[in-house]
Amino acid sequence: MSVTFNGVLQVVLFVALVLLITKPFGLYMARVFAGGRTWLSPIGVPIERLFYRLCGINPEEEQKWTGYVIAMLVFSVVGMLLLYLIERTQQWHGPLFNPQGFGPVEQRLAFNTAASFTTNTNWQNYAGEQTMSYLTQMAGLAFHNFVSAATGIVLAVALVRGLARRSAQTLGNFWVDLTRCVLYILLPISIVGALILVSQGVVQNFSPYAIAHTLDGATQTIAQGPVASQEFIKNFGTNGGGFFNVNAAHPYENPNAFTNLLILVSIFSIPAGLFYMFGKMVGDIRQGWVLWGASLLLFLMGIAVAMPAEQAGNPLLAKAGADERITAYQAGGNMEGKETRFGISDSALFAVVTTDTSCGAVNSFHDSYTPLGGLIPLTNIALGEIVFGGVGSGLYGMLMFAIIAVFIAGLMVGRTPEYLGKKIERKEIMMAALALLILPASILGFAAAASVLPAGLAGITTGAGNAGPHGLSEILYAYTSVNGNNGSAFAGINGNTPYYNWTLGLAMLIGRFAFLIPILAFGGSLVKKRVVPAGLGTFPTTGPLFVALLVGVILIVGALTYFPAYSLGPIVEHLLLQAGRTF
Numbered sequence: 348m349s350v351t352f353n354g355v356l357q358v359v360l361f362v363a364l365v366l367l368i369t370k371p372f373g374l375y376m377a378r379v380f381a382g383g384r385t386w387l388s389p390i391g392v393p394i395e396r397l398f399y400r401l402c403g404i405n406p407e408e409e410q411k412w413t414g415y416v417i418a419m420l421v422f423s424v425v426g427m428l429l430l431y432l433i434e435r436t437q438q439w440h441g442p443l444f445n446p447q448g449f450g451p452v453e454q455r456l457a458f459n460t461a462a463s464f465t466t467n468t469n470w471q472n473y474a475g476e477q478t479m480s481y482l483t484q485m486a487g488l489a490f491h492n493f494v495s496a497a498t499g500i501v502l503a504v505a506l507v508r509g510l511a512r513r514s515a516q517t518l519g520n521f522w523v524d525l526t527r528c529v530l531y532i533l534l535p536i537s538i539v540g541a542l543i544l545v546s547q548g549v550v551q552n553f554s555p556y557a558i559a560h561t562l563d564g565a566t567q568t569i570a571q572g573p574v575a576s577q578e579f580i581k582n583f584g585t586n587g588g589g590f591f592n593v594n595a596a597h598p599y600e601n602p603n604a605f606t607n608l609l610i611l612v613s614i615f616s617i618p619a620g621l622f623y624m625f626g627k628m629v630g631d632i633r634q635g636w637v638l639w640g641a642s643l644l645l646f647l648m649g650i651a652v653a654m655p656a657e658q659a660g661n662p663l664l665a666k667a668g669a670d671e672r673i674t675a676y677q678a679g680g681n682m683e684g685k686e687t688r689f690g691i692s693d694s695a696l697f698a699v700v701t702t703d704t705s706c707g708a709v710n711s712f713h714d715s716y717t718p719l720g721g722l723i724p725l726t727n728i729a730l731g732e733i734v735f736g737g738v739g740s741g742l743y744g745m746l747m748f749a750i751i752a753v754f755i756a757g758l759m760v761g762r763t764p765e766y767l768g769k770k771i772e773r774k775e776i777m778m779a780a781l782a783l784l785i786l787p788a789s790i791l792g793f794a795a796a797a798s799v800l801p802a803g804l805a806g807i808t809t810g811a812g813n814a815g816p817h818g819l820s821e822i823l824y825a826y827t828s829v830n831g832n833n834g835s836a837f838a839g840i841n842g843n844t845p846y847y848n849w850t851l852g853l854a855m856l857i858g859r860f861a862f863l864i865p866i867l868a869f870g871g872s873l874v875k876k877r878v879v880p881a882g883l884g885t886f887p888t889t890g891p892l893f894v895a896l897l898v899g900v901i902l903i904v905g906a907l908t909y910f911p912a913y914s915l916g917p918i919v920e921h922l923l924l925q926a927g928r929t930f
Contacts, residue, residue: 350654351673354692358650361608361696362643365615365735369639372616373623379531380504380524380624391530398526409517412871415505416864418521419498423860426494427465431457433487437480445480446555452478455848462852464491466859467499467737469581469588469707469834470851472843476570476591481553484590489577493537496584496617497528499705499739502863503621504628506743509870510767511629514877518870532617533584540579540613548602551575574599583613585737587707587834595697595710596686607693607710614706618642618735621742629767633889638745641897645734646703649723654695656719657681666927684715695720702727705737707834714821714837718921721837725824725917728831730905731786737832743866745897750779750869752893752900756886765885768878778869782862786830787908789857793826793850794819794912802846813839816923820916825851830858 378385385391399406410418434452437445452460456472463470464487473479479488501524508518545551550571557569574590578600581588595601601610619639626635658680660671673679678690685694694711701708702724713724727734733744750766754776757764764771797803798819807818821837828835829851836842842851887893 350658351692353690354654354658354695357692357696358647358654361611361700364608364612365619368612368616369619369623372620373627373635376500376532376617376620376624377627379527380501380519381628382523382527385531387531387535395526395530399523402522404520404522406520406523409520411516412505412509412518412867412874415502415518415521416867419502419863420860422494422521422525423465423498426491427461430464430487430491431461433483434460434479437483440480440482443553444482444485446553447480449478449480452483455845456843459842459848459852460488462855463829463834464488464586464588465495466832466855467491467495467584467586467705467740468829468832468855468859469586470829470836470842470855471588471592471834472848472851474592475589476556476572481572484577485573488588489573489580492577492580492584492586492588493529493533494525496580496586496738497525497533499737500528500532500617500621501525501739502867503739503742504624506746506866506870507625507628509872509874510746510769512874515874518867518874533580537576537580537583540583540609541575543609544575544578544606547606548598549575549578549606550599570599579613582610582706582708583616585614585617585704585706587701587705587709589708595708596712601710603688604693607689607697610708610710611697611700614700614704614708615735617738618704618741621739622735622745625742625746631767631889634767637889637894637897638742638749641894641901642703642733642735642741642745644894644898645730645901646699649699649703649727649734650696653699653716653720653723654692656717656723657691657695659717661717662924663927681715681717681720684712686710698724699727701835702833703732703734703736705732705740705832705834707828709835712838713824713835714839718817718820718917718924721820721824722913722917722921724835725820725827725913726905726909728827728833728835729787729790729909730901731783732831732833733901740832747779747782747866747869748901748904749888749897750775751783751904752897753886753888754779755900756896760884760886762884765879765881766888768881769873769876770879774872775869778865778872782865782869783904785861785865786858789854789861790823790826790830791909791912793830793854794823797822797826797846797850800846802844806841806844806847807839816916816920819912820920823912823916826854829854832858 434457438450505518551573552571554571559567577590591597622635622639626632660680665671671679680691697710713721731744733741735741753764753766807813821840824837825840
């Protein structure tokens with residue numbers, strides 16, 4: 348297997364841009380969540396105060412971890428119910444906001460979609476341009492693209508406060524953090540990003556769908572709508588749900604190589620900045636760079652497998668005489684499911700980036716990837732999307748693994764583990780372990796049931812070959828994606844059935860809220876502790892040794908958890924392919 352010079356160049360350029368924006372963006376977020384003045388304060392402060400007065404919020408009053416969690420849950424439940432109501436009343440949205448006259452969304456699909464966008468998953472069991480009115484797209488889906496992303500970010504901020512504060516009781520105020528996140532971070536940057544997308548050809552209008560007449564006399568319906576305003580925040584907030592069914596492969600969402608690069612950088616921008624913000628808030632920038640470095644190492648490992656696997660192509664086609672070489676006239680490799688304007692390098696890079704985070708946007712179809720190429724996105728999500736990760740989820744997921752790593756280091760030297768000067772005792776280890784066990788228990792439990800129940804197997808519809816290991820991979824990917832709040836899919840599975848709408852929706856809620864509660868409990872426990880001076884037995888957490896330990900723990904935990912399932916899915920499919928056989 349090999350990669351092209353273009354592929355290497357794309358990766359180097361992308362990493363350089365992410366590195367370039369990490370520090371300034373991290374500093375900016377640290378200032379925002381500390382309540383400091385920013386260049387937006389002259390406009391934002393009056394709006395912020397108005398929100399607090401209208402909602403009866405005292406911005407000076409902080410919450411314990413229980414109050415923070417309750418506020419987050421109440422906000423999420425109300426938002427989910429409102430989205431469900433918007434979907435079910437589409438028939439009344441009027442000709443301006445529903446020019447195609449779409450009717451109400453079917454109740455099970457409406458539940459699945461409401462759960463999906465509330466949890467920052469954005470799994471879509473529907474074609475957006477054939478199902479959702481403009482009002483649903485804007486007031487329902489795009490609204491949740493902002494607030495679900497903000498919810499993840501502020502929960503990470505609350506956890507960092509638990510690590511940074513000493514002998515305290517509170518983690519901040521959820522309502523204040525949420526307001527400042529949307530007002531000073533997500534909204535202004537998304538406005539600029541959307542305008543850039545419009546300049547490149549992404550549509551933004553309320554026009555009825557256009558009817559085009561082809562040269563052979565047929566007609567074609569071309570969807571319109573307020574796309575750009577939803578497109579940028581879908582990526583910047585690592586949401587992923589597209590206005591169109593084919594997502595970022597559609598030229599109205601992602602017209603060219605420049606917009607593709609802009610999307611990729613926007614996906615990693617907040618997660619990368621949050622690592623620096625973490626170091627700034629705890630008073631040791633090196634701590635943030637260590638987590639950043641561990642993420643970069645895991646990212647490059649994924650690229651090193653996925654990109655060469657796709658460039659190598661399909662051995663069965665090569666055996667049949669197909670020319671899969673790279674020439675001046677063809678991209679070579681496995682081009683199935685990929686757009687020619689992006690090719691293999693940008694498609695594989697996009698697949699790794701979007702599954703390293705909780706974004707789930709796609710510019711190619713993961714179901715058409717080679718077994719090893721598809722294994723990487725699946726593994727990225729299963730690890731908890733900690734490789735830079737989603738907005739907030741990457742940071743607090745990585746911190747949970749860091750706690751496990753220092754616990755293991757403490758066992759090696761027979762000393763109570765410490766992290767950032769705070770002793771990690773029984774309660775903290777239990778909360779960290781519980782948070783990390785919830786996702787695999789849900790993923791493997793739901794996937795096991797779907798792989799044996801007739802209702803689950805009925806969703807595998809795209810050919811007899813899917814009855815084998817690839818079909819299992821599709822099921823595993825579906826439940827991994829929704830539990831990890833990612834939203835991408837192996838599209839050969841039909842999720843728009845009663846069974847999958849209910850079970851996938853439930854898995855999304857588990858993956859979001861059951862995972863978050865022990866993490867906030869962990870922060871609530873640490874915030875009360877004093878800082879203990881470092882001693883001879885303190886394991887340093889700012890050097891390459893800790894990076895190696897952290898990456899090793901992540902990979903070992905992932906292998907022990909998922910290898911048996913993967914060995915029956917993508918791994919055996921790869922071995923069959925190399926042997927020149929299909930199932």
